[in-house]
Amino acid sequence: MKTLITELLGTSPVAPLQKHIKTVYECACRLPKLVRAANQGDWDTAKKLHEEIAQLENEADRLKFQIRSNLPKSLFMPVPRQDLLELVLVQDKIANITRDVSGIIIGRKMRFPEDIRDDYQAFVDLCVEAVGQAVQSVNELDELYETGFRGAEVELVEKMIRKLDETETKTDRLQSQIRRKLFAIEDDLPPVHVMFLYIVIEKTGGIADMAERVGRRLELLLAK
Amino acid sequence: MEYQTIYLILAGIFGFFMAWGIGANDVANAMATSVGSKALTIKQAILIAAIFEFAGAVLAGGEVTSTIRKGIVDTSSISHQPELLIYGMLASLLAAGIWLLIASRKGWPVSTTHSIVGAVVGFAAVGLGLDAVKWSKVGSIVMSWVVSPLLAGLIAFLIFQSVQYLILRQKDPLAKAKKWVPMYMFFTAFILTLVTIKKGLKHVGLHISTNESYLYALGIGLLVAIVGALVIARIQPDPEKDKDFHFYTVEKVFAVLMIVTASGLAFAHGSNDVANAVGPLAAVVSTAKTGLINSKSPLETWILFLGGIGIVIGLATYGRRVIATVGEKITHLTPSRGFAAELAASSTIVVASATGLPISTTHTLVGAVLGVGMARGLSAINLNVVRGIFTSWLVTIPAGAALSVLFFYILKAIFQH
Numbered sequence: 348m349k350t351l352i353t354e355l356l357g358t359s360p361v362a363p364l365q366k367h368i369k370t371v372y373e374c375a376c377r378l379p380k381l382v383r384a385a386n387q388g389d390w391d392t393a394k395k396l397h398e399e400i401a402q403l404e405n406e407a408d409r410l411k412f413q414i415r416s417n418l419p420k421s422l423f424m425p426v427p428r429q430d431l432l433e434l435v436l437v438q439d440k441i442a443n444i445t446r447d448v449s450g451i452i453i454g455r456k457m458r459f460p461e462d463i464r465d466d467y468q469a470f471v472d473l474c475v476e477a478v479g480q481a482v483q484s485v486n487e488l489d490e491l492y493e494t495g496f497r498g499a500e501v502e503l504v505e506k507m508i509r510k511l512d513e514t515e516t517k518t519d520r521l522q523s524q525i526r527r528k529l530f531a532i533e534d535d536l537p538p539v540h541v542m543f544l545y546i547v548i549e550k551t552g553g554i555a556d557m558a559e560r561v562g563r564r565l566e567l568l569l570a571k
Numbered sequence: 572m573e574y575q576t577i578y579l580i581l582a583g584i585f586g587f588f589m590a591w592g593i594g595a596n597d598v599a600n601a602m603a604t605s606v607g608s609k610a611l612t613i614k615q616a617i618l619i620a621a622i623f624e625f626a627g628a629v630l631a632g633g634e635v636t637s638t639i640r641k642g643i644v645d646t647s648s649i650s651h652q653p654e655l656l657i658y659g660m661l662a663s664l665l666a667a668g669i670w671l672l673i674a675s676r677k678g679w680p681v682s683t684t685h686s687i688v689g690a691v692v693g694f695a696a697v698g699l700g701l702d703a704v705k706w707s708k709v710g711s712i713v714m715s716w717v718v719s720p721l722l723a724g725l726i727a728f729l730i731f732q733s734v735q736y737l738i739l740r741q742k743d744p745l746a747k748a749k750k751w752v753p754m755y756m757f758f759t760a761f762i763l764t765l766v767t768i769k770k771g772l773k774h775v776g777l778h779i780s781t782n783e784s785y786l787y788a789l790g791i792g793l794l795v796a797i798v799g800a801l802v803i804a805r806i807q808p809d810p811e812k813d814k815d816f817h818f819y820t821v822e823k824v825f826a827v828l829m830i831v832t833a834s835g836l837a838f839a840h841g842s843n844d845v846a847n848a849v850g851p852l853a854a855v856v857s858t859a860k861t862g863l864i865n866s867k868s869p870l871e872t873w874i875l876f877l878g879g880i881g882i883v884i885g886l887a888t889y890g891r892r893v894i895a896t897v898g899e900k901i902t903h904l905t906p907s908r909g910f911a912a913e914l915a916a917s918s919t920i921v922v923a924s925a926t927g928l929p930i931s932t933t934h935t936l937v938g939a940v941l942g943v944g945m946a947r948g949l950s951a952i953n954l955n956v957v958r959g960i961f962t963s964w965l966v967t968i969p970a971g972a973a974l975s976v977l978f979f980y981i982l983k984a985i986f987q988h
Contacts, residue, residue, distance in 0.1 A: 350893075351680045351937050352600050353900040354959065357951035421955045425947035493818050493907070495947035498740020500816055 374403035585664035586852030594885025606898035610826035627841025628879035634927035639850025660851035663690035666974035682931035693972025720938025727915035727942030761792035770925030825906035832913035839920035849878035
């Protein structure tokens with residue numbers, strides 16, 4: 348049944364965006380568990396987690412395309428369409444990177460050297476925590492739409508984004524600490540292994556970077 | 572007059588079916604937002620719509636009915652052939668009814684008002700001659716079709732801006748909502764009562780002085796606001812669904828307001844759209860009864876009653892399903908938005924009804940929703956609809972006109988041998 352009023356109200360992008368980042372978060376949440384399993388040599392669990400990560404990443408991709416196709420140019424929205432599209436793109440990158448990291452760990456049967464094992468575990472936990480904080484701020488989107496992106500609610504979201512920034516800064520510090528420790532022991536390890544350790548550390552940091560960029564994107568919506 | 576009884580029966584049946592169609596299809600737009608946001612159950616929505624559509628049709632539908640009945644066709648050239656007006660009005664009802672049937676089958680959102688005005692102008696211009704159309708009146712009607720959505724949009728924009736400023740952007744939106752929402756209720760009831768008393772009631776034989784009408788409007792406005800405030804006071808925050816600013820509960824406060832504005836919109840809709848069904852009927856009745864085209868004879872109240880009953884039956888038999896389907900699709904028109912659109916649309920429509928202008932209630936509501944959107948109230952608005960409205964104008968008016976010309980000549984051939 349079509350009436351002018353049902354036609355007039357386009358599909359709201361809010362709920363799909365929130366569903367997307369929720370899927371991304373579930374994907375990222377499996378990475379610390381996978382790292383733990385790999386370090387313990389429990390490859391069955393690790394492989395199962397990797398498969399789940401791949402599946403969730405696919406699901407996030409599917410949601411991303413769905414959001415894009417539901418945002419035609421003829422829509423009038425309180426925030427620019429482009430900003431929303433870029434927000435979903437950044438959200439999606441979190442899942443992509445997670446899948447990259449888990450792929451390398453599984454593919455190379457990678458175990459972290461004892462000296463940096465705990466540090467890396469703490470690092471990956473914190474990166475995923477940053478994603479969790481990004482999810483929280485994206486979950487405020489419906490409240491932001493309610494107020495037209497102004498007023499008291501905006502201050503609340505700005506506070507959340509500041510907290511997210513702090514978490515990301517902490518991950519940066521952890522990352523350089525791990526690098527220093529790895530540098531100290533790298534001569535004792537097989538060179539190719541070391542190379543991939545650096546890559547994995549770098550990419551894991553990218554998860555927190557992307558979470559922070561989700562915050563930046565939200566901030567852009569607020570500034571308008 | 573030879574076939575007087577047949578004319579009356581035909582006009583009664585056609586008019587009743589038009590009213591049925593209006594109740595079945597058009598009322599959904601007024602009530603679906605309330606159902607979609609769960610402010611009302613479907614049963615409650617049907618009951619409220621039935622009461623207020625009927626009241627609007629009977630109490631405030633007179634002016635627009637008069638316009639359709641005698642405002643568009645200049646009968647001076649056919650005063651010796653009163654049958655021509657009867658054929659034309661019957662043809663118009665038939666044309667508009669059939670066109671609406673085709674359109675709703677095809678899923679085209681067309682306006683009842685445009686169909687009937689197109690049909691009446693069509694038979695008059697072709698069947699009676701170009702001079703038989705009061706073009707200045709038609710011009711002002713067409714102007715009102717442009718002005719009414721724009722005006723409703725502007726009012727909705729301002730109302731929603733005030734909601735954001737007074738309530739949503741405050742630090743304690745729930746307390747502010749409880750404070751201000753009764754004011755909006757007062758405003759809704761005041762405006763609708765005032766316009767109706769001042770302009771509508773003379774058709775039901777009531778005459779009330781200006782001072783008295785302000786007094787009554789004030790009284791009813793206060794009554795609605797007080798009852799509303801009492802209901803709102805009992806709403807408690809829901810800790811499970813609320814976030815920091817209690818917007819879930821704030822929307823529940825607005826949902827109470829939306830019951831008031833939805834009633835207002837149903838009233839406004841009845842007051843304007845009943846004429847599409849019973850305007851031509853009224854013309855046939857007065858002409859067939861007297862055998863004269865006597866535009867002095869007053870509108871008979873039972874005609875508005877018949878229209879009101881037709882709308883209510885349409886609503887009860889078929890409208891239920893339409894309301895349920897439309898309601899599901901527009902859930903994100905939340906009460907704080909829905910009420911602003913409804914209040915803006917209903918005030919615009921009752922003013923048009925009081926002025927005797929047949930406007931499209933749906934287009935007015937579309938204008939109002941767009942106004943809320945322009946105030947950054949809606950997450951996504953599909954602007955293609957605006958183009959769809961212009962297309963529906965371009966198709967509906969000629970289609971209504973062509974069909975009514977066709978039926979006019981057929982009826983003329985049947986009855987005039």
